[in-house]
Amino acid sequence: MTDAKYFSTTKKGEIAELKAELHGDKRDKKREAVKKIIAMMTVGKDVSSLFPDVVNCMQTPDIELKKLVYLYLMNYAKTQPDMAIMAVNTFVKDCDDPNPLLRALAVRTMGCIRVDKITEYLCDPLRKCLKDTDPYVRKTAAVCVAKMYDINGELVEDQGFLELLKELLSDSNPMVVANAAAALAEISDSSGRGLESFAMNATLVNKLLVALNECTEWGQTFILDSLSLYQPTDAVEAKSIIERVTPRLAHANAAVVLSAVKVIIRLMSVLDDTSEFYDTMLKKLSPPLVTLLAGSPEIQYVALRNISLILQKHPDVLRGDIKVFFVKYNDPIYVKLEKLAVIVRLCNDTNTRAILTELKEYASEVDVDFVRRAVRAIGRCAIKVSSESERAVQTLLELIETKVNYVVQEAVVVIKDIFRKYPNKYEGIISTLCENLDVLDEPEARGAMIWILGEYADRIDNAGELLTTFVESFTDETVHVQLQILTAVVKLFLKSPASGQDLVQTVLGLATQDSDNPDLRDRGYIYWRLLSTDPAAAKEVVLTDKPQISEETDMLEAGLLDELISNIATLAAVYHKPASTFGSTSMPVQRLAGPVRAAAAVPAESDEIETDDTPADIPVGQPVAPAAVAAPAPVAAAPAANLLGDLLMDTPAPHAAPAAGGGLSDLLGGLDDFGIGGVSNGPPAPTLNYETWLNEQQGKGLRIEGTFVRRAGQPVMELRFTNFSMQPLSGFAVQFNKNSFGIGPAEALNMPQVMPNSPGVCASLRLTAGGPMQRMEPLNLLQVAIKTNVDVVYFACNYPLHVLWTEDGEMERKIFLTTWKEIPASNEVSAVIPNVPVNADAAEAVLKSKNCFIIAKRNIDGQTMIYASAKYVNDIYVLAEFKFSPSSGSVSLALKTKSLDIIGGTQTSLTQILTGAA
Numbered sequence: 001m002t003d004a005k006y007f008s009t010t011k012k013g014e015i016a017e018l019k020a021e022l023h024g025d026k027r028d029k030k031r032e033a034v035k036k037i038i039a040m041m042t043v044g045k046d047v048s049s050l051f052p053d054v055v056n057c058m059q060t061p062d063i064e065l066k067k068l069v070y071l072y073l074m075n076y077a078k079t080q081p082d083m084a085i086m087a088v089n090t091f092v093k094d095c096d097d098p099n100p101l102l103r104a105l106a107v108r109t110m111g112c113i114r115v116d117k118i119t120e121y122l123c124d125p126l127r128k129c130l131k132d133t134d135p136y137v138r139k140t141a142a143v144c145v146a147k148m149y150d151i152n153g154e155l156v157e158d159q160g161f162l163e164l165l166k167e168l169l170s171d172s173n174p175m176v177v178a179n180a181a182a183a184l185a186e187i188s189d190s191s192g193r194g195l196e197s198f199a200m201n202a203t204l205v206n207k208l209l210v211a212l213n214e215c216t217e218w219g220q221t222f223i224l225d226s227l228s229l230y231q232p233t234d235a236v237e238a239k240s241i242i243e244r245v246t247p248r249l250a251h252a253n254a255a256v257v258l259s260a261v262k263v264i265i266r267l268m269s270v271l272d273d274t275s276e277f278y279d280t281m282l283k284k285l286s287p288p289l290v291t292l293l294a295g296s297p298e299i300q301y302v303a304l305r306n307i308s309l310i311l312q313k314h315p316d317v318l319r320g321d322i323k324v325f326f327v328k329y330n331d332p333i334y335v336k337l338e339k340l341a342v343i344v345r346l347c348n349d350t351n352t353r354a355i356l357t358e359l360k361e362y363a364s365e366v367d368v369d370f371v372r373r374a375v376r377a378i379g380r381c382a383i384k385v386s387s388e389s390e391r392a393v394q395t396l397l398e399l400i401e402t403k404v405n406y407v408v409q410e411a412v413v414v415i416k417d418i419f420r421k422y423p424n425k426y427e428g429i430i431s432t433l434c435e436n437l438d439v440l441d442e443p444e445a446r447g448a449m450i451w452i453l454g455e456y457a458d459r460i461d462n463a464g465e466l467l468t469t470f471v472e473s474f475t476d477e478t479v480h481v482q483l484q485i486l487t488a489v490v491k492l493f494l495k496s497p498a499s500g501q502d503l504v505q506t507v508l509g510l511a512t513q514d515s516d517n518p519d520l521r522d523r524g525y526i527y528w529r530l531l532s533t534d535p536a537a538a539k540e541v542v543l544t545d546k547p548q549i550s551e552e553t554d555m556l557e558a559g560l561l562d563e564l565i566s567n568i569a570t571l572a573a574v575y576h577k578p579a580s581t582f583g584s585t586s587m588p589v590q591r592l593a594g595p596v597r598a599a600a601a602v603p604a605e606s607d608e609i610e611t612d613d614t615p616a617d618i619p620v621g622q623p624v625a626p627a628a629v630a631a632p633a634p635v636a637a638a639p640a641a642n643l644l645g646d647l648l649m650d651t652p653a654p655h656a657a658p659a660a661g662g663g664l665s666d667l668l669g670g671l672d673d674f675g676i677g678g679v680s681n682g683p684p685a686p687t688l689n690y691e692t693w694l695n696e697q698q699g700k701g702l703r704i705e706g707t708f709v710r711r712a713g714q715p716v717m718e719l720r721f722t723n724f725s726m727q728p729l730s731g732f733a734v735q736f737n738k739n740s741f742g743i744g745p746a747e748a749l750n751m752p753q754v755m756p757n758s759p760g761v762c763a764s765l766r767l768t769a770g771g772p773m774q775r776m777e778p779l780n781l782l783q784v785a786i787k788t789n790v791d792v793v794y795f796a797c798n799y800p801l802h803v804l805w806t807e808d809g810e811m812e813r814k815i816f817l818t819t820w821k822e823i824p825a826s827n828e829v830s831a832v833i834p835n836v837p838v839n840a841d842a843a844e845a846v847l848k849s850k851n852c853f854i855i856a857k858r859n860i861d862g863q864t865m866i867y868a869s870a871k872y873v874n875d876i877y878v879l880a881e882f883k884f885s886p887s888s889g890s891v892s893l894a895l896k897t898k899s900l901d902i903i904g905g906t907q908t909s910l911t912q913i914l915t916g917a918a
Contacts, residue, residue: 015049022053027065030057034068041075051080058090063102066094070109077113084113088121095125100134107137111144119152123159130164135173142168142176146183150190162187169204174211178219181208181226200230202237209244217253221569224248224259228266228566238270239277246281249288254299257288258306258569265313265565285310285317290324297332304338305574309564311345312555322351326358336370340377347381352388355381356395363399363407372410375399379414383421383549393418393426400436408436409445416448419455420549427456434466446470446477447484454488458495464503467492471503474510479517486511486520487542490527494539504531516794518783559822688718693784694795701725704786705760708799710851714746715803715873717765723754729788730754734765737783738774741804741874743767769804769873779905801902802850802870802909809871810853811879816869820879823896829903833891836914840864840884843891843914850913852880862886870906878906 014036021033034054040047054072057065077084094106107129110122126148129141145165149156156162165187168180208223215223227245232238241263248260264281271278289310292303310317318324325339325346340362347355359381362374375396382392396411412433418426430452440446450470457463470477470485477485489507493500511524530538556564556576564573572579690705703722708715723729732751736744746766754761776782780798811819838846844854847868856867866882876899883892891914895903911917 015047019050019053022050022057027060027062030060031062031065031068034065034072038068038071041072048076048079051076051083052086055083055086058087063099063105066102067105070105074109074112077115077118081115081117084115085118085121087113088118091122092125095128100132100137103129103132103134104137104140107141107144111147114151116152119148119155122148123155123161126161127159127164130161130168135171135176138168138171139173139176139179142179142183146186149187153187153191156187170207174213174215175219177208177211178215178222182222185222185226185229200226202233205230205241209241212244212248217251217256220248220251221253221255221259224256224263228259228263232267232270235271238267242267242281246284249284254292254295254303255569257292258303261285261288261306261310262566262568265310265568282314282317285314286321289318290321293324297335300331300335301338302574304335304342305576306568307342308338308345309556309561309568309573309576311342312561313565315345318346319348322346322355327362333367333370336367337373340370340373344377344380344384347384349385349387352381352385353391356388356392360395360399363402368406372406375407375410376414379411379417382414382418386422389418389422390426393429397429397432400432403436403439405439405441408439409442412436412440412445412452413448416451417549419452420546423546427459430456430460434460437466437469443478443481447481450481450484450488454484454491457488457492457500463492464496464499468503471507471510474507475514479520482511482515482517482520483523486523486527490531490538490542493531494535494543690718690720691797693797694786694793696722696724698795699793700791702729702754702786702788702790702793703760704793704795706797708803710803710805711764713807715743715767715769715799717767717799719763719765720760721751721754721763722760723756723758725790726756727790728753728755729790731787731789733787735785735787736771737785738772739782740773740776740779741769741872742771742773743769743782743799743804744771779902800909800912801872801905802852802913804873805851805870806873807851809851809869809877811855811869811877813855816855816867816879819877820896823879823898827898827900827903828894828896829900829907830892830894831907833893833911833914835889836884836891837889837916838914839886840866840882843882843884846913847910850909852910852913872902876902878902880906880910 018033018037021029024030034057037047037050037054051072054069058069058073060066060069073084073087077087091106091110094102097103097106107126110126126141126144129137130145132138132141142165145156145161148161162184165180165184168176169184171177171180205227208227212220212223224245227241230241232241245260245263248256249264251257251260264285268278268281271281289303289307293300295303307318322343325342327336327339331339343355343358356378359374359378363371363378365371365374378392378395378399382389382396393415396415399407400411402408415426415429415433433449433452437449440449450467453460453463453466457467460466467485467489470481471489474482474485486507489500489504493504508524508528511520512528515521515524527538527542530541560578563578564576567573567579570579571582575581688707688709690707692703692705694702694704696703701724703724705720705722707718709718710716721729721732730751730753732749734745734749744767746768749763749765751763752761778798780801781796782799783794783796785792785794836843840857844857844866847866848854852868852870854866854868856865858865863886864882864884866884868880868882870878870880872878876897879896881894885892893907893910895906895910897903897906
């Protein structure tokens with residue numbers, strides 16, 4: 001009989017019946033009653049009222065009933081902490097039971113009851129179980145220590161459980177060793193102290209390697225992950241460990257294989273890369289990685305994402321196995337796309353011909369997205385392997401002859417890149433491209449074709465006529481295409497003034513007079529002034545040689561790649577993002593030092609931040625902000641003395657961690673279509689200092705004033721509308737143009753009717769980040785359109801960057817120290833802020849109110865040093881060092897960030913905050 005009957009609809013009064021059965025004498029009735037309670041609990045019904053009755057059933061020799069009671073206890077102990085103490089005596093008793101299964105059950109349940117109030121009562125039973133004679137009990141107790149550390153880490157350390165765990169690493173049973181290693185790694189990670197609590201040495205490594213051969217597959221994974229943290233003393237030791245780990249490459253479990261690959265790759269960084277053993281190990285890595293591609297599509301995808309990282313670190317791996325990555329007809333699209341990426345990465349002189357033949361076949365598939373990627377892959381192969389570029393171009397021409405719309409458009413895009421890579425080599429195919437102008441309807445393809453027409457205008461007889469067709473539809477094109485038309489026509493004029501004079505005047509007029517887009521308008525004015533004042537200079541600017549492009553545009557930065565390699569077989573390697581993105585804490589990357597690959601190990605915490613730290617690479621995906629607004633008048637100064645390491649040793653540890661974010665990539669768009677913006681209606685605070693953003697002359701009778709604040713965890717635009725026209729204004733709507741941080745309205749603008757000559761009507765517009773982004777100049781420029789029943793008005797304003805600092809920007813002190821050291825000195829800017837009216841204590845409160853959080857503070861020689869962190873809405877962290885000099889009334893400021901472009905705007909905001917201008 002199944003257990004489905006327990007999930008049937010409960011009847012009225014059943015709780016009372018269950019209570020009666022729980023107090024009955026029949027064990028079977030009790031078991032049935034508890035099963036019904038567990039079923040009700042599972043479907044979300046509240047049965048916490050039966051807590052004391054269920055706990056009374058713990059005193060039973062029936063293991064099945066005891067398991068059910070323990071399951072109920074784990075679920076409701078947190079809501080009934082006072083009554084959960086009743087179970088402590090039973091745990092103590094069960095930990096002394098002759099049956100090892102019962103002892104293990106008791107200790108497992110102890111670790112799952114997350115009630116701090118009873119944790120201290122469970123220390124003695126846990127200590128007994130850690131020294132139990134049965135290995136099953138010991139391995140269960142090892143995991144329990146990690147769970148208890150998450151509840152009360154200080155108690156675990158005081159009771160000496162960490163030392164007992166380390167002793168279990170020498171246990172005779174391999175599963176005990178594996179669980180102890182997993183528990184210590186978990187504790188090391190969650191404590192934020194990196195490798196301190198899990199110090200590896202040669203003796204411990206040897207014990208782990210012995211246990212590796214005898215434990216289960218998941219135990220092997222735990223041990224291999226622990227081995228990846230070890231730094232060998234020399235190449236001989238690294239070679240020995242690699243030889244003992246290599247058999248795991250043949251394991252049937254994919255997790256074990258990838259963990260073994262991670263250990264081997266990290267240890268190979270210590271070896272001489274010219275040695276025979278190094279080459280042999282590279283060859284041995286290929287078969288296990290190929291075998292992973294025989295698994296399910298999900299395993300294939302994870303393997304391919306990890307292989308992509310490995311190939312960036314060791315390009316020669318899998319060099320002879322290109323056919324394994326050829327796409328199968330029944331592969332899911334996500335596997336197909338990853339295989340394409342790996343194929344391009346493996347492309348070289350010897351296999352490009354076979355790859356091009358395969359990619360040409362892919363271009364006839366039915367999946368449009370896959371076909372587009374295949375055509376782009378052909379172009380990447382041409383750019384990467386110059387000896388086969390002619391064959392690739394011929395393949396693209398054959399695809400163009402198919403006249404398939406999306407194939408032709410992708411081919412035109414990649415051919416433009418090939419022209420950039422190989423100037424003056426393949427211009428003979430331009431006539432073929434011109435024959436297909438009519439099928440180009442996508443902005444990227446039209447932009448690429450226009451670029452080709454402008455770049456080779458002197459070689460195309462009817463270039464003027466072809467460009468004229470684009471100019472006629474200028475106002476209907478996207479901004480990207482309009483910019484290309486403008487530049488192409490100017491090139492035509494510079495190369496053939498007679499044929500391009502009328503056309504260039506038309507385009508410049510359209511760009512400067514009829515366009516509302518600032519990028520297009522500015523570029524038009526620049527060209528106009530260049531052409532009118534100095535045509536020779538215009539030629540040098542517009543017709544200058546283009547820098548060569550490279551195929552390897554998707555390569556990760558070295559620092560991020562090292563971190564991801566150390567996290568192979570984890571989410572970090574699948575998403576190609578730092579491990580800190582997926583949790584509040586992450587262990588620092590330890591780069592192994594060797595005779596050939598002299599990568600620096602993690603810097604030890606010292607009393608000072610050294611000025612010659614090896615620069616850490618900025619991860620790909622880190623948001624790169626545009627050039628910042630110029631700071632008003634701080635005087636440049638030498639960096640202040642860094643005593644950060646010493647300061648952090650004596651300050652309390654706040655809790656946070658940096659995360660990775662997205663980039664600024666979209667092109668500037670128009671403001672023609674109005675969405676519904678977000679507003680909270682109501683009067684602003686009376687202390688707000690409004691700026692006039694749009695006067696009544698420019699606004700056709702509407703004056704708009706405003707300012708920016710941060711309130712309830714969101715940036716807010718405070719607006720005041722005054723109507724100087726002769727008619728009421730209503731039907732308000734708002735839209736923002738693309739901007740540096742993707743700022744946009746959070747909800748509808750609900751403005752009442754604004755009557756003529758009435759007092760200003762105020763509204764609070766709540767903003768959100770994460771919308772379409774575009775690099776702006778200056779960084780904090782915001783272009784806004786307001787629609788009313790009369791007309792649409794446009795204006796621009798500047799927001800202070802500190803309204804984008806989030807409430808979770810407080811970094812944990814050790815992460816702050818590590819991040820400060822990783823950021824190179826070239827990414828540090830220093831200045832002196834004069835005439836600061838507040839002292840260090842008052843500044844601390846002011847900075848915190850603006851979400852600039854204090855990490856450390858100390859008085860040194862009469863000067864106060866403060867270290868702080870702030871986090872932007874797009875996950876960029878800025879680290880700051882303040883030195884307050886009471887005698888001069890000035891503050892020395894040093895800023896560090898991985899995105900150097902935002903540092904100027906940050907300096908401006910901090911200056912305004914400290915001087916009271918914010």
